[in-house]
Amino acid sequence: MAYLIMFYILGVRELFLFNIFSVAFYVTLQIIIALGKSGPKFLYLALIEIIIHAAVATHFLGWQPDFAMFFILIIPATFLTYTQRIYIPFIISGVSMGLFLYYKITMDYNAEVKYIFDDNSIIKAIQIMNAVIGVFVMLTGGVSNIFIREYKEFQIVEQRETFRDLASKDPLTHLFNRRAMNEHIRAIRRDCPPRSQYVIGIGDIDNFKRINDTYGHDVGDKVLVYVSNQFINFIPEGGYAARWGGEEFLFVIPNASIEKGVAFTDKIHKMLRSHVFEIDDVEFGVTMTFGVSKGIPVDKIDNVITTADKRLYKGKNNGKNHTEFTD
Template identity: 85%
Template sequence: MNSRDDTYFLREFVANHKQIFDKTNEKLIYSISNIACLCTHIAYLLMFRVLGVKELVIFNLFSVLFYMMCLVFIRLGKAGPSLLYLADIEVIVHAAFATHLLGWQPDFAMFFILIIPATFLTYTQRIYIPFIIASVSLGLFLYFKLAMPYDADVKYVFEDNDIIRAIQIVNAIIGVFVMLVAGISNIFIREYKEFQLVDQRETFKEQASRDPLTHLFNRRAMNENIRAIRRDCSPRSQYVIGIGDIDNFKRINDTYGHDVGDKVLVYVSNQFINFIPEGGYAARWGGEEFLFVIPNASIEKGVAFTDKIHKMLRSHVFEIDDVEFGVTMTFGVSKGIPVDKIDNVITTADKRLYKGKNNGKNHTEFTD
């Protein structure tokens, strides 16, 4: 695969994945994580209401309100890693409060450990934040391990082993579910950010290679395209290079102004874009001068391309206020083979262009 194919493949790859991530954008990803946490705390609210643990009923009521507020922020477009980190902190505080009231048996302390990998999955430019949250979570786990024996006296003790086992199962299911959703969501966010960066790089690369007015390739990018064509040519093949110049363009600028001159340049550029054969490239070479290259083509094919430009320009009338005018172009066309120096092929086309200028303009020169 050559460099042009690599570039095309990368652009297609980015475009396709950008469509995927546009459908599952950041709002949706954050919403899924947030709704998972909201549903979890609604379940806890009902469970503790049945068990009669008033403090945790109140705590989970505030947790439900917190996640509902997060959904509002997400809908307002204010979603970000900070919401996920706040959710991590809420999970840690909930685990600490539940362990303090219920002891070790219901196994809320496992959330101290489960939250650590989810914290590091969160995409952030502030890399120290996951370390702080993970340290706090691990510190609380060690604190309870050292300060609270397994059979410590706590405010709520459940004598029925079935209740304890049911709470443990619920915690296990909720823990796995929430961490799975959080992990998948955060992975999508990371991928979304990475593709945003790739897309930005490709956009900047595209902008750096294009003339901002005409959207044709600029001189630097065109030189790279010509080198790629020359490199990819088979030993017996040839390519065509042509240089065209808008006749009397300075008079257009002086008479009608540079805004009109720009409109003429854009119109001419659009003809290059419309008629350039497949595999060919066109560039704004400088000022009102344009260059094109067509691979695997005879000089007749290059002349046929310029004839199409001539035909369109001769049939088009520019209207400025009550004044109408037309424009013409003169071309010089030359052919090259892989062993030829690119500069020599361009110089030949340029000489033929000025020969055409001296021979009446408004036509294509392709011989010496």
């Protein structure tokens, strides 16, 4: 806008018209950015506009007003702008340097140009304005680069977290999947103090096949989600819960006695016994059976899980809807 006013006052018609375009261009750019669309391509468009502006101004006003300095200032700004296409800064910098050399070779300091200002104060004013705007361009390029890089890094971290969740979480219940749970169990076993113990429990929804056959798999999924939420709500701090397979769930609690594991399953039992599922005009309840075992760092994980699994099936054979924690 400053250039638009200045060239209007000085009567430089071509640059006045060009700056009308420039103002419209930057206003449009601001609107696009305000709408949430951003990226290095918009910064590169702005840099290209500056190069063209410098070329047109040098052509009509010559070297004295120092518009040619923008050809040099643009070069570091192009490399400060974040882009995955590394060749773009080289192309823009090459064009800018080429124009600088072209005008340097073909136009001397006192070359005849269309607009010549005899008043030295006008030249000085233009030079000062160009210096201020040049510094502003450099600062804007640097700050924009910082924000874009930070935003890109944030996107990468967020994407990495999303992929990690997809790889480690069951998509229906949002509990850990079997692979991720095995990693957590190994980590707990590895990090446990030598004389400590941990608790592993396996729970199975009673008569789940009948629920699916009677009410459909959509209802079965709702039951799985509700049960999973109870694990998420009640698992003690430091513990982990996973969908072990189908309607089977596994939990592990580090630095805990077997009584703490049983207390956790009792909370699940209590919530399930008090909850009624309503499907159309039909109401039904759900129960679970658990097998719980303890382990110490020297125990093989598979043996601890197998013990919990045997106790689970012992519970199934002994009437279901309770927790078995002894052989």
